[in-house]
Amino acid sequence: MNQSLRTFKSEYDELLLNFLWRQWSALGVAGHSRGEDHWVIDPEGLLLVTCTLGRHEPRLFDEVVDWLQENGSLINILRLKRILRKEKFAGASVLAVVAGLMSKGTDVTKWKQLAKPVGPLSPPEPFFFAEDGEPLLAIGQPDTHFAKYGFTRGPMRERGYSQKFRPTELTNLALQLRALVGVNSRAEILLYLLTHEAAHPSEIAHEAYYYERSIQNTLVDLSQSGVVQLRSSGREKHYWLKPDHWAMLLNRPERFPKWVTWPPLFSAMERIWLKLNDSHLASLDPLLQSSELRQLMVEVRPSFERAGFDKALSDDRQYLGERYLPVFLEDMTKLLG
Amino acid sequence: MLFIVRRISTISNNMPTDITHDELQKAFKLLAGRLDLAQTEPVRLVICGGSALIATGLRQRTTTDVDIVALMNSSAHLVSPDPLPEFLLAAAKQVARDLGLFDNWLNNGPSSGEGGLYQMGLPEGIAERLTAQEYGSRLTVYFIGRLDQIHFKLYAAADQRDGTHLTDLRALKPTDVELQTAARWAMTHDVSDGFKTVLKETLRELGHESVAENI
Numbered sequence: 001m002n003q004s005l006r007t008f009k010s011e012y013d014e015l016l017l018n019f020l021w022r023q024w025s026a027l028g029v030a031g032h033s034r035g036e037d038h039w040v041i042d043p044e045g046l047l048l049v050t051c052t053l054g055r056h057e058p059r060l061f062d063e064v065v066d067w068l069q070e071n072g073s074l075i076n077i078l079r080l081k082r083i084l085r086k087e088k089f090a091g092a093s094v095l096a097v098v099a100g101l102m103s104k105g106t107d108v109t110k111w112k113q114l115a116k117p118v119g120p121l122s123p124p125e126p127f128f129f130a131e132d133g134e135p136l137l138a139i140g141q142p143d144t145h146f147a148k149y150g151f152t153r154g155p156m157r158e159r160g161y162s163q164k165f166r167p168t169e170l171t172n173l174a175l176q177l178r179a180l181v182g183v184n185s186r187a188e189i190l191l192y193l194l195t196h197e198a199a200h201p202s203e204i205a206h207e208a209y210y211y212e213r214s215i216q217n218t219l220v221d222l223s224q225s226g227v228v229q230l231r232s233s234g235r236e237k238h239y240w241l242k243p244d245h246w247a248m249l250l251n252r253p254e255r256f257p258k259w260v261t262w263p264p265l266f267s268a269m270e271r272i273w274l275k276l277n278d279s280h281l282a283s284l285d286p287l288l289q290s291s292e293l294r295q296l297m298v299e300v301r302p303s304f305e306r307a308g309f310d311k312a313l314s315d316d317r318q319y320l321g322e323r324y325l326p327v328f329l330e331d332m333t334k335l336l337g
Numbered sequence: 338m339l340f341i342v343r344r345i346s347t348i349s350n351n352m353p354t355d356i357t358h359d360e361l362q363k364a365f366k367l368l369a370g371r372l373d374l375a376q377t378e379p380v381r382l383v384i385c386g387g388s389a390l391i392a393t394g395l396r397q398r399t400t401t402d403v404d405i406v407a408l409m410n411s412s413a414h415l416v417s418p419d420p421l422p423e424f425l426l427a428a429a430k431q432v433a434r435d436l437g438l439f440d441n442w443l444n445n446g447p448s449s450g451e452g453g454l455y456q457m458g459l460p461e462g463i464a465e466r467l468t469a470q471e472y473g474s475r476l477t478v479y480f481i482g483r484l485d486q487i488h489f490k491l492y493a494a495a496d497q498r499d500g501t502h503l504t505d506l507r508a509l510k511p512t513d514v515e516l517q518t519a520a521r522w523a524m525t526h527d528v529s530d531g532f533k534t535v536l537k538e539t540l541r542e543l544g545h546e547s548v549a550e551n552i
Contacts, residue, residue, distance in 0.1 A: 280374075287363070288370040291435045298434065320354070320437045321363070 005289060008329045009276045013131065015336040016273060017057050020050055024060065026171045029067045030161035031059065038258055040195060041171045044080040044209075045262035049270050051091025051098065056277075058128045058136065058153075065101060067162035072102050074165070074178045077110050079188070082209040087267040087303070090274060093118040097149045101156075117149050127153035133277055168250070170257050176250060185210050185218045189228075190241070195259035198231065198240035207261050265307035268300035272332065290324040297328065309335060353439040355399035358391050364403070364432055364442070369472035371428035380425055381409035381477045383418075383467065385447055385454075385489050387505070389480040393468055396508050401438075405445045406489075407455050409479060415464055417455050418445040447489070457526045460488045460519075484518075487511045492523040495536040506543060516540060516548045524552065 023041050025031070047064070054061030068075070084092060099114035126135030127146055139154040146153050167176040173194065177187040188208040192199055201219050205212040219239050222228040229240045243256060275281060275296050281289060294316050304310040312335045319327045354360065372380065384392070387400030407415040421444075429443040448455035466482030481489070487509055494502035511519070520536055533552070540549035 284370070284374075287367055287435075288374070291367060291371065291431060292374070294435055295431050317434070317437065321435060324435075 004326065004329060006282070008332070012273070012276055012332060012336070013056065016053060016269060017060065019336065020046070020053060021060060023171070024050070024064055024067065026169055027067065027175065028071065028163040028165045029063045030159070030163070031063055037171050039171065039260045040173050040191065040257040042262035043075055043174060044083055045266045047075065047080065048083060048089045048091060048095065048263070049266040051094035052089065052270050053273060055094065055127060056129050056131070062156060063162060065098060065156070066158045066160065068098065068102055069158060070162050071165050071175070074175050074183060076178070076183050077114065079209050081114070083263045086209065087263045089267055089270060093149065097146060097151065100145060100149065122150060124150055124152045127151040133279060168252055170254070173257055185214050186222065189215060189218060189222065192259065193228070193239060193241045194243060194246055194256045198238040200236060200238055209263065261307045264303035265309055268303040271296060271300055286322045286325055290322050293328045294324050353401065354437040355401060356388065356403070356438065356442070357399050360436065361388055361392055361403070364436055364438065365472045365476065365478055367432050367435060368428055368443070369476035371431055372424070372475040373473055375424055375428060377424040377475060379475045379477070380422065381479065383407040383409060383415060383479045383481065385481045385485070390486060390505060392470070393480045395483060395486065396505060402442045402444055404447045405443065406447045406481065407459065415455070415459065417448065419449045419453065421445050454489065460485050460522050483509060484515060487515050488519040488522050491516065491519040491539065492526060495523065495532065495539045496527065498535070503539070503542065513545055513548050516543070516545050517551060520548060520552045
């Protein structure tokens, strides 16, 4: 791998893992300093990307599982499944392991639907990897739960350090609303309306990964309360909320967080991560490396567009051949920096 | 004003690149790399046209595409390039994006459809006159020889009345015998009197009056 790509890979890994730590810490995961982000956190999108990247950061992965024991009831399984169906994520088999761990107590039915091993079991593969991509050897007796899913790792110990999420933290609006009105489409609708001036049902359904019919019906019900407002222009119906009233109700004196459609962005960032961590990429000459990264970026660009982050990306057609490599590095640094 | 200048420059930067000798080598090298990455079966291309002229050093000019006249199978027999394998088209499409080439820079234009060169019959002994160049384990490119270029260029010059073919043909400095062989072959592809008339005109334009009289 050429030096700039090698250096960048380390930087990208670090920036992305720091970003995940920051998001999880804001939700109450122990062990990392909190940031001052101003966007809403998407717990399902975050969990899906962590299922892949967490394998390179054992402490984060185990802390997230720990956090789920405390807050897992607020995870929306329907939404999780729908995101997984609509976006490319590589961690479905790891999600099954997590769902298996969560399939106990009152949450058994909810998580069990995701707990089936994905695909035929191949020979056991190491669960965690070191920074250089080498498998981390299991220390102690292999964990039997992970072994059932074809993964080898040392025994998992839940430390119990994670806390209940902090409801009034700026970024935690999604969980706060779920705690208030339930883990259902109502919470997702309120979240979307509180982070937008007004919205059409199909827009909410698309951005929140819900079925349009379900959102439509719930909005009709909600508008009957006189709290969710409706304005019609022609045949289009737009729903809206009075943010000041909700700010008082939710004990949020400052403002509501910024909406980001995280799943396509996480999916794109995960695919870039996987490509950069593909040892085969390192063995290619710069022209072919550029070609591989260009091909990937053409594929993931629509995901960046849907998440509203495409402006950070250069037009690759302006940088032919190997000239694209430094441009790619610059774009990614801009995006994560 | 500045904005407009910048816009024009942006548009021109996105124009497909003409292929020089070096660009051609780069394109084949990259195509081979992409085939390796996709772990495809080996592919052997038989190339005619401007890119073959450039690659074999018969002409120093640029081109916009690479014309595949045939494929060679694993038993070293020439086979039809119509249709081209999907994996090859996918790899070529990525190379076009990487190097700013035309989308169909690698095409089977000369041998597509019933009236194609391969379908109507290639010049006798073409396979023995090929020059092979290997690009890794999955791509071998065979460039047609000078005599076959004369065959194809004469046919194209008469058929399409295109000055580029005539210029290429002149640069190849064909002899009377070569042109006579080429003209006879061309007439098997188009047996019409109209074509024969145009062919004779073309030969006269090239200064080969006697060949024009003999066919």
